[in-house]
Amino acid sequence: MVPRYSRPDMTAIWTPENRFRIWFEIEAHATDALAELGVVPKEAAAALWAWWNTNPVIDVAAIDAIEAVTKHDVIAFLTWVADNVGDQARFMHQGMTSSDVLDTALAVQLAQASDLLIADIDALLVVLERRAREHKMTPTIGRSHGIHAEPVTFGLKMAQAHAEFARNRARLVAAREDVATCAISGAVGTFANIDPVVEAHVAEKLDLSVEPVSTQVIPRDRHAMFFATLGVIASSIERLATEVRHLQRTEVLEAEEFFSPGQKGSSAMPHKRNPVLTENLTGLARMVRGYVTPALENVALWHERDISHSSVERYIGPDATITLDFALQRLTGVMDKLVVYPVRMEKNLNKMGGLVHSQRVLLALTQAGVSREDSYRLVQRNAMKVWDSDGALSLMELLKADPEVTAALSVAEIEDKFDLGYHLKHVDTIFARVFGQA
Numbered sequence: 001m002v003p004r005y006s007r008p009d010m011t012a013i014w015t016p017e018n019r020f021r022i023w024f025e026i027e028a029h030a031t032d033a034l035a036e037l038g039v040v041p042k043e044a045a046a047a048l049w050a051w052w053n054t055n056p057v058i059d060v061a062a063i064d065a066i067e068a069v070t071k072h073d074v075i076a077f078l079t080w081v082a083d084n085v086g087d088q089a090r091f092m093h094q095g096m097t098s099s100d101v102l103d104t105a106l107a108v109q110l111a112q113a114s115d116l117l118i119a120d121i122d123a124l125l126v127v128l129e130r131r132a133r134e135h136k137m138t139p140t141i142g143r144s145h146g147i148h149a150e151p152v153t154f155g156l157k158m159a160q161a162h163a164e165f166a167r168n169r170a171r172l173v174a175a176r177e178d179v180a181t182c183a184i185s186g187a188v189g190t191f192a193n194i195d196p197v198v199e200a201h202v203a204e205k206l207d208l209s210v211e212p213v214s215t216q217v218i219p220r221d222r223h224a225m226f227f228a229t230l231g232v233i234a235s236s237i238e239r240l241a242t243e244v245r246h247l248q249r250t251e252v253l254e255a256e257e258f259f260s261p262g263q264k265g266s267s268a269m270p271h272k273r274n275p276v277l278t279e280n281l282t283g284l285a286r287m288v289r290g291y292v293t294p295a296l297e298n299v300a301l302w303h304e305r306d307i308s309h310s311s312v313e314r315y316i317g318p319d320a321t322i323t324l325d326f327a328l329q330r331l332t333g334v335m336d337k338l339v340v341y342p343v344r345m346e347k348n349l350n351k352m353g354g355l356v357h358s359q360r361v362l363l364a365l366t367q368a369g370v371s372r373e374d375s376y377r378l379v380q381r382n383a384m385k386v387w388d389s390d391g392a393l394s395l396m397e398l399l400k401a402d403p404e405v406t407a408a409l410s411v412a413e414i415e416d417k418f419d420l421g422y423h424l425k426h427v428d429t430i431f432a433r434v435f436g437q438a
Helices: 008-013 016-036 042-052 060-070 073-085 087-091 098-134 154-179 196-205 221-247 276-290 292-297 308-337 342-349 355-367 372-388 395-400 411-416 420-424 427-435
Strands: 139-144 147-153
Touching (some): 016 098, 042 087, 147 355, 221 292, 292 308, 355 395, 355 411
């Protein structure tokens, strides 16, 4: 976790204090259930909650000092609680194993992190919809392979991003549900020393699902899917960030990051206005994706349990969620303040002498009875002249002067094929698919 790329609410989820609070709740709720079953005295559960309800300060240093001797974090925590609660604490953790506490707590933390990330995506979706509607009919050039293709609108670019992040939201909701499971099943997951009723009780109290089969640990395919989902979201962040970076290039300059008063772009060149935020987002996306492979490798544990996954998750749990939280918030800010240049978009659209309308002429020639091969040849030979002139020549004028073309199409028919509005006639349909009917 790097403070520069961290926000307080997400960071708080991964603090020792929060982790130990969750551990206590797991232990106390389990003790409640054990008391109801008659396995431990009800006074034991009452004693735990009586101490907890005095709002004790989690003494992380004291717990760490105990762990320095025990070399076991859960035992250190239980010892610290017992030192504070007294004799009744001996009934805590009856029939449980450390993974019951660790895995269930991690599930709670990942669920908490998911809720913040879902809220982040919701905020981004609001901004993307606003920018999409703002530029719904702002014509711009669509590019394939980085080369001018056919006209689109800037609103459609934003609508595409909105649709993608809406899918990501659905994926994250599903991943949250999948990873938010509780395991209180004891050694090797057989419930030999603890009743499944205890697990169900703890799951209900912590708003988790019951893990159907826990082999002393919650199966790590759940976690792999969770972190893979974060990786997909990060890739979507990078996709939109890369679009902004390309649009901000000097020779394009159709949109750019907001450049605030007093901001500096370069220590050497005072004229620079660099896409530093979206470049940063590209790097952060790489980091989040980097945590996916270790999560996938965590799936294959030895038999019923080993701890090869443990050290990995101590890294990737905090780092992936904290980084993605920051990145989503930063992307929302970029898109909210993105400066859009419709005039430059129109200029770029018209830069290449009407080449962007070549397909319409091709189709018109085929519909007029010319073979597709000959139609392509006729349009391409004129288009290449425009290309070689760097847009100084006009495709429309060259076509009107080409006798083989005019033998099939009238001048009026050729001119009709250069209507920009033709390309935008289904924008409303696409918007209705993305945002619903207005």
